[in-house]
Every structure is written in C-alpha cells, then in structure tokens.
Amino acid sequence: MSGQHPAPGHPARRGLSVVVAGGGTAGHIEPALALADAVRRMRPDARITALGTERGLENRLVPARGYPLELVPPVPMPRKPSTELLRLPLKVRDSVRKTKDVLERVQADVVVGFGGYVSLPAYLAARGRTPIVVHEANARAGMANKVGARFAERVLAATPDSGLAGARPIGIPLRESITSLDRAALRMQARQFFGLHPHAPTILVFGGSQGAQTLNTAFSGAAQALGRAGIGVLHAHGPKNTLAVQQVPGAPVYNAVPYLERMDLAYAAADLVVCRSGAMTVAEVSAVGLPAVFVPLPHGNGEQALNAQPVVSAGGALLVADEDMTPDKVINEVLPLGRDPQRLHMMSRATLGTGHREADQVLARIVVEVAGR
Incomplete structure (x- = not known):
C-alpha cells in the first residue's frame, strides 16, 4: 500500500495510484472520469490511470480529460450459450494477464470498477492483490459488477435496488460542470x-x-x-x-x-x-x-x-x-x-429532490480511504 517502501527494482512512489475501469459506453466512462476529477481535487498528488479497450469511446473521452489510458483486450459477456461462450476462458486469461501487468506497472493502490467489458478483467486481475471498489450506475446490475462485488472492499450503487447485496446507494458521480x-x-x-x-x-x-x-x-x-x-x-x-x-x-x-x-x-x-x-x-x-x-x-x-x-x-x-x-x-x-x-x-x-450532486465527492472519499488501508 501507499505507506510501504518500494520493492527493489521498482521506482519510488509518487502519490496515490488509482486505476479506474469503465470503458465501452459513455455511461461507464463518464462516472469514472468524474471520480478521477474528484480524487484529483482531494489529492492533487494522485495518479489516475484509466483502463479501456481499442474500440470504446474512452479512446476519445479519456485523453480529452487529461488522463492516461491503458488498453486491454475486452471480455464481452455473451447473453446466451454460443461458440463465443466456449472461447471465453482463453479471452479472460489473456485479458487478465495484460491487466495485471498494467496494475503492477502503475503500482495501483485501488481499482475502481464501473461495469462494462473492461471491468471484469480488472476485477479478476486485482483480486487478492489490490483493493477493489465497485460502483453500479444502472438500476439493474450487469454481469461484470455482480462478479466484482463478490470480492470488493466496498460496493456502491446509484439506486437502492441495483441487485448487488450490501450496496450503499450514493447516486452517480457527475462532472463538476454539471453539479455546479x-x-x-x-x-x-x-x-x-x-x-x-x-x-x-x-x-x-x-x-x-x-x-x-x-x-x-x-x-x-x-x-x-x-x-x-x-x-x-x-x-x-x-x-x-x-x-x-x-x-x-x-x-x-x-x-x-x-x-x-x-x-x-x-x-x-x-x-x-x-x-x-x-x-x-x-x-x-x-x-x-x-x-x-x-x-x-x-x-x-x-x-x-x-x-x-x-x-x-x-x-x-x-x-x-x-x-x-x-x-x-x-x-x-x-x-x-x-x-x-x-x-x-x-x-x-x-x-x-431526486438528484445526487455530491456523489463524486462521496465516492472519492471512499476510494481514498480504501486505498490508504
């Protein structure tokens, strides 16, 4: 964790390292970037790294907001049995291996997942090594977050009935240009x-x-x-x-x-x-x-x-x-x-009366707390 001395051969740490995983659609990427902005405001020394895939909107949105983007192979979850399902274990193994490399290289203190294709390999790569925080934006949780929630330190959701056991409802992190x-x-x-x-x-x-x-x-x-x-x-x-x-x-x-x-x-x-x-x-x-x-x-x-x-x-x-x-x-x-x-x-x-303007700050505090343990 952030209080430890760097291992031999590793560069010295430069502040908190947070990895966000929310690629694919704007609905996954924007909350991740809103959290990144909130963490930066709270901890200006923090290093934020976004995980994404070659084809997702993150290739345009993440660099435009000034954050580094690391690409890993996506792991789409087939909705029904198919030949694609039979090939899934190999795809998962390859994606998890490459995601582990990224987490080690950036010396991640915490992984924050928002669902979507890139979150599943992030959760599996971090499991047992790096603390995980899960945020579910939809009223009905997706497959990746259902998996991630099983071994996450904290589970947050936009609404009370997301389908994730023990999730704390906090709303969705939004850009400061919207909340203000x-x-x-x-x-x-x-x-x-x-x-x-x-x-x-x-x-x-x-x-x-x-x-x-x-x-x-x-x-x-x-x-x-x-x-x-x-x-x-x-x-x-x-x-x-x-x-x-x-x-x-x-x-x-x-x-x-x-x-x-x-x-x-x-x-x-x-x-x-x-x-x-x-x-x-x-x-x-x-x-x-x-x-x-x-x-x-x-x-x-x-x-x-x-x-x-x-x-x-x-x-x-x-x-x-x-x-x-x-x-x-x-x-x-x-x-x-x-x-x-x-x-x-x-x-x-x-x-x-139904809005949550402060969700980005609430999630940022939780992420910093989990990373510091």
Whole structure:
C-alpha cells in the first residue's frame, strides 16, 4: 500500500495510484472520469490511470480529460450459450494477464470498477492483490459488477435496488460542470451560444451520443406545430444521422445539431428535455433540476425504464414508451407541457429532490480511504 517502501527494482512512489475501469459506453466512462476529477481535487498528488479497450469511446473521452489510458483486450459477456461462450476462458486469461501487468506497472493502490467489458478483467486481475471498489450506475446490475462485488472492499450503487447485496446507494458521480451548474444564471449565455430565441419556451431533444431515430422522426414531424406554438427546439440528432426540419417564418429557432459538446449549456438553455433514460442522463437531468420526458430504449433488459422511475414517481418527469413517441404525441402532450411554466416549475423542484450532486465527492472519499488501508 501507499505507506510501504518500494520493492527493489521498482521506482519510488509518487502519490496515490488509482486505476479506474469503465470503458465501452459513455455511461461507464463518464462516472469514472468524474471520480478521477474528484480524487484529483482531494489529492492533487494522485495518479489516475484509466483502463479501456481499442474500440470504446474512452479512446476519445479519456485523453480529452487529461488522463492516461491503458488498453486491454475486452471480455464481452455473451447473453446466451454460443461458440463465443466456449472461447471465453482463453479471452479472460489473456485479458487478465495484460491487466495485471498494467496494475503492477502503475503500482495501483485501488481499482475502481464501473461495469462494462473492461471491468471484469480488472476485477479478476486485482483480486487478492489490490483493493477493489465497485460502483453500479444502472438500476439493474450487469454481469461484470455482480462478479466484482463478490470480492470488493466496498460496493456502491446509484439506486437502492441495483441487485448487488450490501450496496450503499450514493447516486452517480457527475462532472463538476454539471453539479455546479446554475441554469438560471447561464440561461442567456446558453441561448446565445446555440443561436436560440432569448425568451421563448425551449425544448432540448437528444438521444445519447448516437442520437435516437424515434426522437428524430417524432420531433421533425412536429417541428411546424412547435414553431407555430412559439416553442424553440435544440435537437441533437446524432453524428451519423441527418435531420430535415421546416422552419416556420418568424417562429423561434429549431436548431438541429449532430452532437452537443457543451451539455452544461444545453441544459441551461432548456425549459424541458426529451431524451432516453440511460443512468447517466437521468442523473444529470435530476442534478440540474430539468423537467423531463423520458423515452426508454425499447430493447435491453428494461433498465432504462427502471432508471427513470424514481424521477417519474417524484413528479419530475413523464415516461413515454418508444412506440408511443410520435409527432402526434409531441403535439398533443409535449407541446402543451412546454408552454406551461407553472407545471414545469413544479416538475423542476421535484426532480431536484431526486438528484445526487455530491456523489463524486462521496465516492472519492471512499476510494481514498480504501486505498490508504
């Protein structure tokens, strides 16, 4: 541990060494990076290393945030019996061996896993050698975290019913740009940044990093009705998609963009958001107090609907099934909600009550404590 003398042949330690494993999707990577930022604020001497795979989003996101990235072979968990399942032991052995090499090279004091393809080899490589902390962001725990939780020092989760025995619910670690966001103070700057009407009711629409065809079809089909009703729209349709929208002369702008680099300003510009309900999205929307219409992904194991349920139950959001999100649904339900400031205000207060702005700091304290034992 950090108080020991370095072994012969090893370089002297330079502060706390934390390895985070959360590659694959933004939902795994962003909490890992938020934790990394919080640890750095708490312990400026800390060295953070991120584990990832060749194909994951971490190859773009991790270096952009200033952290070193170590690539290891992914271990996808097949959902059903197949020839892939028979080859799994060899893949696991190779990935675990390479992950052990990384942990030894960076002299890891603690491994923090967030689920996904890269977490399983990280847990198996650290087992019995390096303390493990597990964080589960989804309402229903994935296979990697179920394995890791069996031999972790501490197990944390976003919600009380994650399926991991003994997990402490703390919410999801979020970027400081989100947790410190003052939507009202940034509203005018944000509207100007996106070229939106300074005062019109504005709806933010996005479907994750790749966009969502359901939302694209529903809102482009309702664009003229929204314009005639005096509602502006900021719509991220996904970098691989295109969106043709007919603007109404004199109406507030309908701004369609491929991707939103400044989510903090997007949240500040909006009065209402319509989006998927991935764990990270629900956590961010709740933390900033933005009323929402959640449209869960129609496939998977139903975790997106579960992610949204606490906010919906509190009165901060509506839940609409993917097959029900049509232009008519936008016109008949989303449009009237966008023009009802009193109801939006009540929803905003309700959703703020479900948020966890301090989760990054709570997890960072636990990680530093475990590493120091």
